[in-house]
Amino acid sequence: MYDLYDFPLYRPPSEAYSLIIQITLGCSHNRCTFCSMYKDKKFVIKPVEEIKKEIDTFRAIYKNRPVDKIFLADGDALIVPTKILAEILDYIKLVFPECQRVSVYGTAIAIHQKSTDELKLLYEKGLTLVYLGVESGDNEALKFIKKGIKAEKIVELSKKIMNTGIELSITLIAGLMGKYQDNKNHAINTAKIIQEISPKYASILNLRLYEGTELYKLMQEGKYDYLEGVEVLKEMKLTLASMDREKFTRKVIFRANHASNYLNLKGNLPDDIDRMIAEIDNAIEHEAIDVNNYRFL
Numbered sequence: 382m383y384d385l386y387d388f389p390l391y392r393p394p395s396e397a398y399s400l401i402i403q404i405t406l407g408c409s410h411n412r413c414t415f416c417s418m419y420k421d422k423k424f425v426i427k428p429v430e431e432i433k434k435e436i437d438t439f440r441a442i443y444k445n446r447p448v449d450k451i452f453l454a455d456g457d458a459l460i461v462p463t464k465i466l467a468e469i470l471d472y473i474k475l476v477f478p479e480c481q482r483v484s485v486y487g488t489a490i491a492i493h494q495k496s497t498d499e500l501k502l503l504y505e506k507g508l509t510l511v512y513l514g515v516e517s518g519d520n521e522a523l524k525f526i527k528k529g530i531k532a533e534k535i536v537e538l539s540k541k542i543m544n545t546g547i548e549l550s551i552t553l554i555a556g557l558m559g560k561y562q563d564n565k566n567h568a569i570n571t572a573k574i575i576q577e578i579s580p581k582y583a584s585i586l587n588l589r590l591y592e593g594t595e596l597y598k599l600m601q602e603g604k605y606d607y608l609e610g611v612e613v614l615k616e617m618k619l620t621l622a623s624m625d626r627e628k629f630t631r632k633v634i635f636r637a638n639h640a641s642n643y644l645n646l647k648g649n650l651p652d653d654i655d656r657m658i659a660e661i662d663n664a665i666e667h668e669a670i671d672v673n674n675y676r677f678l
């Protein structure tokens with residue numbers, strides 16, 4: 382089965398038990414200054430006939446096992462033209478009729494490039510969840526990491542996709558501005574963007590850097606450094622404390638319990654804000670910060 386993949390292969394933590402089908406290689410943006418995931422991969426949309434053959438091979442492997450969830454990789458598979466993506470989704474439905482959920486990583490640009498009708502069509506054909514790396518709600522922070530988009534546009538595009546029925550899972554990054562820059566606006570505006578979008582899921586991960594990224598290079602030059610664990614938790618506390626309960630348009634399932642996080646937090650927003658702030662305070666007070674509790678972003 383591993384021969385079917387072009388490594389490295391990434392998937393969101395919540396897709397740990399999903400069948401992964403690589404319909405693209407790499408990321409069409411591939412410019413974020415903190416991201417090393419696809420630095421060595423040229424972005425390619427795989428030929429649809431090749432993808433169909435792989436789907437057949439996976440069915441043969443999962444002959445006696447139902448497949449509930451499928452994740453379409455790599456980093457930005459939503460960018461695949463609608464006609465091709467619709468054909469792939471139709472084929473998945475044909476070969477894996479038991480599949481309940483098909484999800485994909487998307488960028489805001491990929492959402493921008495698709496009309497509402499195209500997104501509705503993809504939803505009707507079985508695309509149920511898009512993972513969007515928002516990273517921050519602050520325009521200065523987004524510029525710093527070369528995300529290539531402003532927060533206002535991210536909100537607009539998030540609403541566009543959610544209005545089609547496709548659910549959204551967004552990720553934000555704690556500690557993004559590092560030790561030498563003010564992180565207050567990043568924290569406060571991250572709260573704002575979560576509440577304004579009110580996606581089904583929102584996760585905050587902790588920044589870890591790898592060789593080959595611009596931020597790693599800046600770190601080696603002494604111009605950037607990680608925020609200390611306790612400072613990251615204070616930033617997360619500021620994010621939670623800055624949330625306005627009235628601004629949420631629905632309940633958001635919130636997670637900061639990735640292998641990268643210094644403290645495991647989970648709850649619903651806005652209901653569990655106070656409880657999670659209390660957990661952060663408790664961790665800071667008792668120095669219960671797991672500095673080894675990280676592996677990767």
Ligand code: SF4
Pocket residue numbers: 408409410411412413416417418419456457488514
């Ligand atoms: S963070 Fe996402 S959009 Fe940015 S380069 Fe990495 S995979 Fe691409």
